Amino acid sequence: MAEITPYSAFRDEKHSREVSxxxxxxxxxxxxxxxxxxxxxxxxxxxxxxxxxxIYGYTAEEALGGNLLDLIIPADxxxxxxxxxxxxxxxxxxxPAGRLELRHKNGHAVHVHSSHTVIAIPNHPPVLFCMxxxxxxxxxxxxxxxxxxxxxxxxxxxxxxxxxxxxLRVNQAFTLTxxxxxxxAVGQTPRLIRSDYHPAAYYEAMWxxxxxxxxxxxxxxxxxxxxxxxxxxxxxxxxxxxxGEITHYVCSQIDITQRKDAEAQIMHLAxxxxxxxxxxxxxxxxxxxxxxxASARNQSVGALLFIDLDxxxxxxxxxxxxxxxxxxxxxxxxLTACIRKNDTVARLGGDEFLVMLEDLxxxxxxxxxxxxxxxxxxxxxxxxxxxxxxxxxxxSVSIGITLFSRQANVDELLKQADLAxxxxxxxxxxxLRFFDLxxxxxxxxxxxxxxxxxxxxxxxxxxxxxxxxxxxxxHITGAEALVRWERPGxxxxxxxxxxxxxxxxxxxxxxxxxxxxxxCSQLADWALKPESAALTLSVNVSPxxxxxxxxxxxxxEILHKTGAxxxxxxLELTESLLVEKVDEVIAKMSALKxxxxxxxxxxxxxxxxxxxxxxxxxxxxxxxxxxxxRDLLDDPNSAAIAQTIIDLSQTMxxxxxxxxxxxxxxxxxLASLGCHAYQGYLFxxxxxxxxxQEQLIAQVITTELVI
Numbered sequence: 220m221a222e223i224t225p226y227s228a229f230r231d232e233k234h235s236r237e238v239s240x241x242x243x244x245x246x247x248x249x250x251x252x253x254x255x256x257x258x259x260x261x262x263x264x265x266x267x268x269x270x271x272x273x274i275y276g277y278t279a280e281e282a283l284g285g286n287l288l289d290l291i292i293p294a295d296x297x298x299x300x301x302x303x304x305x306x307x308x309x310x311x312x313x314x315p316a317g318r319l320e321l322r323h324k325n326g327h328a329v330h331v332h333s334s335h336t337v338i339a340i341p342n343h344p345p346v347l348f349c350m351x352x353x354x355x356x357x358x359x360x361x362x363x364x365x366x367x368x369x370x371x372x373x374x375x376x377x378x379x380x381x382x383x384x385x386x387l388r389v390n391q392a393f394t395l396t397x398x399x400x401x402x403x404a405v406g407q408t409p410r411l412i413r414s415d416y417h418p419a420a421y422y423e424a425m426w427x428x429x430x431x432x433x434x435x436x437x438x439x440x441x442x443x444x445x446x447x448x449x450x451x452x453x454x455x456x457x458x459x460x461x462x463g464e465i466t467h468y469v470c471s472q473i474d475i476t477q478r479k480d481a482e483a484q485i486m487h488l489a490x491x492x493x494x495x496x497x498x499x500x501x502x503x504x505x506x507x508x509x510x511x512x513a514s515a516r517n518q519s520v521g522a523l524l525f526i527d528l529d530x531x532x533x534x535x536x537x538x539x540x541x542x543x544x545x546x547x548x549x550x551x552x553x554l555t556a557c558i559r560k561n562d563t564v565a566r567l568g569g570d571e572f573l574v575m576l577e578d579l580x581x582x583x584x585x586x587x588x589x590x591x592x593x594x595x596x597x598x599x600x601x602x603x604x605x606x607x608x609x610x611x612x613x614x615s616v617s618i619g620i621t622l623f624s625r626q627a628n629v630d631e632l633l634k635q636a637d638l639a640x641x642x643x644x645x646x647x648x649x650x651l652r653f654f655d656l657x658x659x660x661x662x663x664x665x666x667x668x669x670x671x672x673x674x675x676x677x678x679x680x681x682x683x684x685x686x687x688x689x690x691x692x693x694h695i696t697g698a699e700a701l702v703r704w705e706r707p708g709x710x711x712x713x714x715x716x717x718x719x720x721x722x723x724x725x726x727x728x729x730x731x732x733x734x735x736x737x738x739c740s741q742l743a744d745w746a747l748k749p750e751s752a753a754l755t756l757s758v759n760v761s762p763x764x765x766x767x768x769x770x771x772x773x774x775x776e777i778l779h780k781t782g783a784x785x786x787x788x789x790l791e792l793t794e795s796l797l798v799e800k801v802d803e804v805i806a807k808m809s810a811l812k813x814x815x816x817x818x819x820x821x822x823x824x825x826x827x828x829x830x831x832x833x834x835x836x837x838x839x840x841x842x843x844x845x846x847x848x849r850d851l852l853d854d855p856n857s858a859a860i861a862q863t864i865i866d867l868s869q870t871m872x873x874x875x876x877x878x879x880x881x882x883x884x885x886x887x888x889l890a891s892l893g894c895h896a897y898q899g900y901l902f903x904x905x906x907x908x909x910x911x912q913e914q915l916i917a918q919v920i921t922t923e924l925v926i
Contacts, residue, residue: 252270252352253268253270253351253352254268254271254273254275254331254350254351254352254353255268255270255271255348255349255350255351256268256287256348257346257348257349258287258304258346258347258348258349259344259345260304260305260308260345260347261286262286262287262288262304263284263286263287264284264285264286264287264290265283266283266346266348267279267282267283273353274323274329274331274351274353275290275291275322275324275329276323276324276325277324287300287304288301290322291321291322291323291329292321292322293320293321293322296319304347307335307337307347308337308345308347311337311339311345312337313334313335313336313337316332316333316335317333318330318332318333318354319331319333319351321351329353329355330353330354330355330358331351331352331353332351332352333349333350333352335347335348335349335350336348336350375392375471376389376392376397376473376474377389377390377471377472378390378393378404379467379469379470380408380470381466381467382464382465382466382467384408384409384468385406386404386405386406386407386408386409386411387405387467388405389401389404389405393472396443396472396474397411397412397441397443397444398443398444399411399444403444409470412441412443413441413442414441414442416440417439417440425437425455429455429457429468433456433459434454434455434456434457436452436453436454436455437452438451438452438453438475439451439453439472441472449476450475450476450478450479451472451473451474451475452472452475453470454470454471454472455470456468456469456470489501490502490505494547494548494566495547495548495550495566496551497551497554497565497572498563498564498565498566499565499566499567500568503563503567506563506575507575507629507632510575510577510623511627511629513577513578514623514624514627517578518581518624519577519578519579519586519624520579520581520582520586520622520623521575521576521577521578521579521586521622521623521624522576522586522587522589522590522593522620522622523573523574523575523620523623523633523635523636524573524574524576524590524593524594524597524618524619524620524636525572525573525618525619525621525637525640526554526571526572526574526597526601527572527616527617527618527640527644528546528550528570528614528615529616529644529648529649530614530648531543531546531569531570531614534546534612534614538610538612542607542608542612545607545608546605546612546614547566547570549605550601551564551566551572553600553603554572554574554600554601556600557593557596557597558574558576558593559576561577561578562574562575562576562577563575573636574597576590576593583622586622587620587622587653590620590622591651591653594618594651595651597618598616598618598649598650598651601614601615601616602615615648616649617640617641617643617649617650617651618640618643618650618652619635619636619637619639619642619643619651619654620639620651620652620653620654621635621639621653621654635654636654638654639652639654640652665720668716668717668720669724669726671717672704672717672720672724672726672730673726675704675706676726676729676730676733680704680706681702681703681704681705682702682907683701683702683703683738683741683908684700684701684702684703684905684906684907685699685700685701685756685905685906685908686698686898686904686905686906687898687903687911687914688755688757688876688896688897688898689896689897689898689902690895691890691895691896693902694918695754695902695915695918696753696754696755696896697754697756697757697789698755698757698911699759699791699898700734700737700738700756700757700758700759701759701905702718704717718761722761722763725763727761727763727764728763728764731760731761731763732764732773732777734758734759735758735774735777736777736780736781738756738758738788739778739780739781739783739788740781740783741908742754742784742787742788743781743783743784746783746784746787749919750915750916750918750919751912751915753787754787754915755788755789755817756789757791757819758788758790758791759821760791762793762795762796765796766796766800770807771807771810771811774790774811774816775811775814778816784815785811785814785815785816786815786816786817788815788816788817789817789819789839789840790811790816790817790818790819791818791819791820791821791842792804792818792819792820792821793821793822794820794821794823797832801835804836805832805835805836805837808836808837809837817839817840818836818837818838818840819838819840819842819876820833820836820838820840821842821844822844823843823864833871834871838871839873839874840874840876841864841867841868841873841874841875842875842876842877842878843864843875843878843889843894844878844879845878845879845899847861847864848861848878848879848885848889848899851885852884852888858888858892861889861892861894865893865894866893869893874896875893875896876897876898877889877896877898878897878898879899880897880899880900880902881899881900881901882901883901885901886901
């Protein structure tokens with residue numbers, strides 16, 4: 220007879236099973252690291268633990284009763300999952316564990332490692348349990364590793380060392396830059412590519428920065444395997460472990476050699492003259508500032524030598540700019556050979572050079588002697604023959620010198636040296652001059668005079684005075700229009716003072732055309748009065764004004780505007796106008812001559828007279844210069860020249876007039892030589908138009924009385 224199990228034993232077994240089930244349920248529900256879901260064959264969710272809520276975003280209440288395919292399966296793998304689920308329920312086996320990309324409640328991807336098992340209990344439907352481990356952190360880490368790997372193999376050279384600086388890994392860009400393969404570099408230290416460019420202290424400071432902050436960035440000159448030194452921009456970063464200890468160093472390096480070369484080229488273009496490779500004005504000014512500061516510290520004197528090539532424009536015009544450039548290059552070489560190592564030669568532009576001498580004597584007189592000796596040496600060097608291709612050229616220079624010490628202004632120094640150079644040039648060229656205060660006074664006066672001239676043009680402060688021109692009987696036949704400046708608070712300013720400034724500044728153009736228009740207006744007014752209707756009027760024309768491209772057009776426009784008779788207008792030209800561009804001068808004269816305008820050659824015999832061009836000019840009159848008239852009695856040569864001019868005018872069919880006639884003896888002697896037209900103080904000084912008009916009326920009355 221079989222033994223009957225007591226009821227209490229069944230009860231105990233049931234209790235144990237319930238406890239075990241409770242334990243496993245609690246374990247499944249609260250397993251943070253593992254998402255566990257249960258599904259029926261049709262995909263209905265029957266189990267959803269807390270980890271599933273975190274990973275997929277659905278609460279258990281939301282998920283239970285829902286469908287696997289609708290909750291977490293992306294559309295692109297829905298069919299594949301549906302087939303896999305059917306197979307597992309049919310076979311009772313789970314598919315192999317693997318990585319899946321499922322879907323979160325908000326739509327983003329969820330990366331999991333998923334394993335599956337089908338549990339079938341008698342009298343119960345089978346359930347598919349999916350156990351998913353969240354792989355999001357791993358996926359991110361893998362992505363970061365891929366990015367890091369791609370970055371490591373970037374175009375920047377990179378290497379990784381251990382905490383002691385031993386190279387563990389290099390990338391391909393490092394190999395291309397340095398020439399060292401991975402096999403050659405690994406196990407070495409960065410000393411492998413170190414150059415001798417930096418002192419040891421430079422590297423010590425770098426490593427100290429790495430130890431203190433874990434970071435260093437800067438420029439280093441390294442050496443390739445070939446031995447070539449190149450520039451690198453280096454970034455070194457320390458890698459620390461969880462304890463904060465340095466475990467590795469990551470170094471990236473960018474080859475900036477080409478950039479450094481470009482910077483050097485840009486620097487050279489910015490601070491050096493491209494033709495002579497000398498410092499340019501910008502660099503010179505910087506060095507001059509430093510030299511002045513140094514002079515203040517050591518109480519020494521410095522000097523500036525402003526050098527200008529004489530007649531350089533003529534060389535350029537005759538032989539061409541290429542030859543001119545070659546000459547400038549040779550001048551630069553000779554200048555460089557003349558100075559000390561710590562001095563500076565610069566090209567300011569064109570044919571202007573400047574030499575800066577530093578650290579001369581503390582004594583001004585002795586420093587001046589040293590500067591003069593340097594200037595003489597330069598003069599001698601630059602006065603030697605130049606061989607340029609097949610051309611031999613012997614030139615000269617003018618040098619202006621100014622001294623400087625602790626109290627000096629850069630702009631003023633340059634002006635002083637420039638002014639001294641012009642003094643050397645006007646003294647006969649091929650010489651040197653020192654700046655002095657008298658020069659400065661002259662410069663200040665000229666600047667003040669120029670400002671006054673500009674104001675005078677704006678405020679119409681100019682007046683025309685008229686000096687009579689008479690015939691052999693002393694009758695007024697015409698006049699010369701002479702400009703005067705009635706300066707407020709000063710009075711009449713002599714043309715000798717302001718005309719040169721007007722010519723140099725270009726103000727002579729507007730002033731000259733004002734004179735011409737005013738004179739033509741006077742001619743038109745004279746034509747209305749019987750005592751002056753037959754008079755001619757002479758007007759001086761500056762070479763600067765005559766060389767204006769539209770000179771002819773402007774003269775004709777003034778004649779038309781004023782209504783003056785062109786046949787009673789006489790333009791006086793100087794011989795200096797004829798030195799250059801004779802053909803252009805003749806063309807302009809001929810164009811005006813065709814409209815009746817007459818021409819007189821002023822100061823004839825004092826300049827560059829040449830019969831070769833004189834016979835081509837459409838002249839009406841020659842004017843004997845006052846210098847010959849003044850010396851008629853005392854200098855036989857002056858009388859001979861006056862006679863020659865008179866004979867020449869008669870031969871060429873020109874009239875002749877003598878200016879500067881101040882005595883009756885001069886008039887008588889000129890008449891005996893054949894000159895019967897005069898201008899000078901003997902017959903009248905330059906007068907305002909009102910006084911000249913009185914003389915003209917008196918002349919008419921006198922004539923009528925005689926008749």
